[in-house]
Amino acid sequence: MKRIPMEIKVLIAIFLAGVISVLWYVYDTKAKRRAEAAAPTPISQPIDP
DSSP states (O other), X not given: OOOOOHHHHHHHXXXXXXXXXXXXXXXXXXXXXXXXXXXXXXXXXXXXX
């Protein structure tokens, strides 16, 4: 097995980070939508102290 060059390792790391961040973003927005659907009041409204 020949050595993998550093540039390719960096590209793979960036690609994986991008994929994970996109998946996390999609999961996060779905969770927020579910929370908004469950809550009677929208979460985006600021709560008065």
